[in-house]
Amino acid sequence: MILFLFILIPVVGAFAAWLSAAAHKMLPRWIALMVMVFDLALAAGYWLQTAGSDGWYVTFVQPWMPRFGISFSLAMDGLSLLMVVLTFFLGVLSVLVSWNEIKERAGFFYFNLLFVLAGITGVFLTMDLFLFYFFWEVMLIPMYFLIGIWGHSNRLYAALKFFIFTQAGGLLMLLAILGLYFVHGQNTGTFTFSYFELLNTPMSQEMGRWLMLGFLIAFIVKLPAFPFHTWLPDAHTEAPTAGSVVLAGLLLKTGAYGILRFVLPLFPEASQFFAPWIMLLGAIGILYGGKLAYAQTDFKRLVAYTSVSHMGFVLVGAFAFNELAYQGVVMQMITHGISTGALFMIAGSLYDRLHTRELEKMGGLWPALPGMGVVAMIFVMASLGLPGLGNFIAEFLILAGSWQSHPWITIAATIGLVVATVYSLRIMQKVFFGVSLREYRLPDLSFREVIMFVPLVIVIIWLGVYPQPVINTAKPAAVPAVAVHHPLK
Known part of the structure; x- marks a missing residue:
């Protein structure tokens, strides 16, 4: 009931x-x-x-x-x-x-x-x-x-x-x-x-x-x-902030969930047959999404393309057919929802204050918004996979698991982590550091925004420091999917 x-x-x-x-x-x-x-x-x-x-x-x-x-x-x-x-x-x-x-x-x-x-x-x-x-x-x-x-x-x-x-x-x-x-x-x-x-x-x-x-x-x-x-980029760019949070945090995850729940268990032979090509598609998505994210000048559009990159890890891990990679995929679904949802909330909060999402019109906001700067720094670091934050655990498990079946695809996916570092640090440089175009007098985090961001910060750190409860909860679901398959040699 x-x-x-x-x-x-x-x-x-x-x-x-x-x-x-x-x-x-x-x-x-x-x-x-x-x-x-x-x-x-x-x-x-x-x-x-x-x-x-x-x-x-x-x-x-x-x-x-x-x-x-x-x-x-x-x-x-x-x-x-x-x-x-x-x-x-x-x-x-x-x-x-x-x-x-x-x-x-x-x-x-x-x-x-x-x-x-x-x-x-x-x-x-x-x-x-x-x-x-x-x-x-x-x-x-x-x-x-x-x-x-x-x-x-x-x-x-x-x-x-x-x-x-x-x-x-x-x-x-x-x-x-x-x-x-x-x-x-x-x-x-x-x-x-x-x-x-x-x-x-x-x-x-x-x-x-x-x-x-x-x-x-x-x-x-x-x-x-x-x-x-x-x-995806158009939907994210035009959606209200709540729409972007639901899109990135949840709607994209229904696709990942469908692969784990329906594609792999219902069609074990077909999944294994197509696995190398799907993993290759995932690796291309990681690199391509990262490259396009770096090229964007609109804050929300940049974060939208990071989702294309991060979700490529889901394809790489899901079709690696081992427990490590499977648990990494589940962690990636959760940590991506938290970190990207937080970045969209930051984009929305900045738009409320500045009435623009253009990175070129920002810069030097840290003195005016130190609280928001700290929150943004945490989630930018999560997005690039800094150890101690949840995304690192997810991507490490996926790469460790996929290496056992397709090392070359894993190497390509790992290069995506370098690309993620570049576009993530660009956010901080363009928005909070760099040269300020004018003297901003802006209100820092409101009480409502503190209530929003503090749980997100706590959860992303908890997932990075002690992910075991999530891994233990997901583990039984991994066994049937992994048991039917064996890594392709």
């Missing part, structure tokens, strides 16, 4: 926030904040209860359309739990970051924000492929509105591009889901969308490879991997 509540509470909160706007303009943000804090407390409490448990913690199955083999099936293991905790943690921060930014149609804004978070939670919990596709599509519509209504000057173009790319990938996945459904039905006599029953579907090698590509393309578009990444 708790799984159903994780999804139901944000949905109910979304409608309550929307309807409450008529009573008082401040009510929607308070309702959204209380809903997210309650869900975060619920998820964190559940994590503490299940510490050390293996396998699936809890399942919830309710027949929905039994004639077609469709059920309202939810389940949670360590991987799902970590993603749900991350969702609600960044959900709380998304509400706080939009507290003063959203002045028009606030009720409808928080309705869309909570609804997209409910859809993301559904993606992380569902174990019925028809239901999975339903939640996958539910995420898109509110995010389209968040970008298209509350975004910046070129918002409609960015929202439409985001929708077309992700919808096209989703339709490919739908075809693959239906293909798997009918192949399983013809070979076993049972037509079902249940993930657990579809796991060992007998099929020809060629059919498995085609179906796997249908799933994979949908997930790498959302990830986003090179060359399917072109929607």
